[in-house]
Amino acid sequence: MFMPRTLIRIAVVASILIALPVNAQDLGQQVTEDDLALWDLTTESNGTGLPPGSGTARTGQSVWSENCAACHGAKADGGPAGSLVGGIGSLTSAAPVKTVGSYWPYATSLFDYVRRAMPYQDPGSLSDDELYAVVAYILNRNEIIDDDAVMNAKSLKDVKMPNRNGFVSYWPSPLKN
Amino acid sequence: MASSKSLPPSQESIEAGGGLINRRWLMKSGLAIGTFGLTAGAARAEQIGVPEWSSTPGKGMSGYGQPSPFESDVSRPALKLFTDGIADESGVSFTPLEKLAGTMTPNGLFFERHHSGIPEIDPAKHKFAIHGLVKRRLVFSVENLLRYPMVTRTCFIECAGNSLFNSLAEPQQRSAGEIHGLIGNAEWTGVPLALLLEEAGVDVEAKWLHVEGADAAKMSRSVPLKQALAGDAIIALYQNGERLRPEQGYPMRLVLPGWQGNMCVKWLRRIKLVTKPLHTKDETSKYTLLQKDGKARQFTFEMGVKSVITAPSPGVTPSGKGLYQVSGLAWSGGGRITRVEISADGGTSWADAHINPGSGPQALARFRLPWLWDGSPRTLMSRATDETGSVQPTREAWYRPFAAGQLFHQNAIQAWAVAANGEVRNVYA
Numbered sequence: 001m002f003m004p005r006t007l008i009r010i011a012v013v014a015s016i017l018i019a020l021p022v023n024a025q026d027l028g029q030q031v032t033e034d035d036l037a038l039w040d041l042t043t044e045s046n047g048t049g050l051p052p053g054s055g056t057a058r059t060g061q062s063v064w065s066e067n068c069a070a071c072h073g074a075k076a077d078g079g080p081a082g083s084l085v086g087g088i089g090s091l092t093s094a095a096p097v098k099t100v101g102s103y104w105p106y107a108t109s110l111f112d113y114v115r116r117a118m119p120y121q122d123p124g125s126l127s128d129d130e131l132y133a134v135v136a137y138i139l140n141r142n143e144i145i146d147d148d149a150v151m152n153a154k155s156l157k158d159v160k161m162p163n164r165n166g167f168v169s170y171w172p173s174p175l176k177n
Numbered sequence: 178m179a180s181s182k183s184l185p186p187s188q189e190s191i192e193a194g195g196g197l198i199n200r201r202w203l204m205k206s207g208l209a210i211g212t213f214g215l216t217a218g219a220a221r222a223e224q225i226g227v228p229e230w231s232s233t234p235g236k237g238m239s240g241y242g243q244p245s246p247f248e249s250d251v252s253r254p255a256l257k258l259f260t261d262g263i264a265d266e267s268g269v270s271f272t273p274l275e276k277l278a279g280t281m282t283p284n285g286l287f288f289e290r291h292h293s294g295i296p297e298i299d300p301a302k303h304k305f306a307i308h309g310l311v312k313r314r315l316v317f318s319v320e321n322l323l324r325y326p327m328v329t330r331t332c333f334i335e336c337a338g339n340s341l342f343n344s345l346a347e348p349q350q351r352s353a354g355e356i357h358g359l360i361g362n363a364e365w366t367g368v369p370l371a372l373l374l375e376e377a378g379v380d381v382e383a384k385w386l387h388v389e390g391a392d393a394a395k396m397s398r399s400v401p402l403k404q405a406l407a408g409d410a411i412i413a414l415y416q417n418g419e420r421l422r423p424e425q426g427y428p429m430r431l432v433l434p435g436w437q438g439n440m441c442v443k444w445l446r447r448i449k450l451v452t453k454p455l456h457t458k459d460e461t462s463k464y465t466l467l468q469k470d471g472k473a474r475q476f477t478f479e480m481g482v483k484s485v486i487t488a489p490s491p492g493v494t495p496s497g498k499g500l501y502q503v504s505g506l507a508w509s510g511g512g513r514i515t516r517v518e519i520s521a522d523g524g525t526s527w528a529d530a531h532i533n534p535g536s537g538p539q540a541l542a543r544f545r546l547p548w549l550w551d552g553s554p555r556t557l558m559s560r561a562t563d564e565t566g567s568v569q570p571t572r573e574a575w576y577r578p579f580a581a582g583q584l585f586h587q588n589a590i591q592a593w594a595v596a597a598n599g600e601v602r603n604v605y606a
Contacts, residue, residue: 098462
């Protein structure tokens, strides 16, 4: 049988337990966006988050050869880590080929990914100019931009990728998948 | 050991064709159930001796216990994804489903998928930031997070590429785990994400989270804020009672019950609140579902309803006709498993399996059903239904909308063909 004191103790403990999830502990240390600048790699498709700098496919050629060719092929068209070129128009065929050129909807995503993760063995090692240049090189190899088209924060977001309208958002969706 | 006495069972005890029988009949019959993968025991020939472990003291205590040396074959088979020795650390290893029982996945056997290897993170130096569209930009240390109120939740994490081998044109002869083992089930303990977002103060324009890992790939996904605020999202620090293993995201990972494993970002270092999804590489180039019409499904977060029979399965074979227990796992990102049916005649007739009670929503459920094998070739299948009424599709129906080679969110019914000699093969039926 419960004694009243035990009951009170249970009630107090229970109220603490119920209260816990709504009371933040306020242990987070307040910082500014500037403090997080080195970490903030978020790149939006409207160009927000792209850094200053620029490059062309012509300058990107050597960045590619030195940093990427070993794994993705001399002309970005093969190698052990896969091709980044070709397949445009193949998505409705019996053998679709998905590459940066044929499948990716935004050029900003390409910049974002190379900046955060490539070259695989040394991500973060390229300067912003080199990043724009190597991105320009990949787009040029896919015949999406010209040899001398300058890629920078403004022009990159305006690049119209061939598969720009190829995705259907399933969130939120009435359909199950 | 398999027994063949009192066969066949009476008509009313038969649940479906191919030998699936009623559990009540089994209880009454007193028949012994056979064990897959073992040959029937020989008749007793001599007196049973006293083994040496019963006559000398055994080993002493240990700091961190290990499995019996006799279980050394129970391990995660690994698969490299690239050739020429590049990026060897960026691949997968599978949970050996057919070598486990029950529903929980041991931490050392929980599947792996890394996009740039496993970072060795010093928890004293790790930081986790929340910023972007918030009132207060905050950075948390591991030590601080450990002082927050925590919740405990059991759920599976499944790679969106699980079962990819069954998307190939020809059925691959691999074990159940090597086909369907990019899934694990665990009890996760950590801080509700909603709590930390509340402390940061979310701006009204914020609709999405950009979630990022601290690995060299800086794994990066967009997660709708609504899901995080619904209270289900956890910043997990513990898995099955102990701190996360390095390969599971030590010191912290995001857990989104029922959603693509890739979104449960490991080695979590940053969440930025934004207005729109980012269209990162792993939500455009990968983890999207290309259809025949050339359009691709994007942001297909929830993992579909699914099941697989683990016994019998390739390598887990019956030894001669007799009575066995068919057993397997079922799960759904949509909620609780409410029904699992088994067929032993290639899908012509189905019997309800017994679901072990106690599995919650978005968690692995264990199902079982007695099977009286007459020794003739049989095709076994399982079909799961979840609480929302979603039913696991056939492979043909699953594939219908998709382009050749589409492999994500493969949740089709698995068929195992049992040959007369007991061999079990993966077949498309």
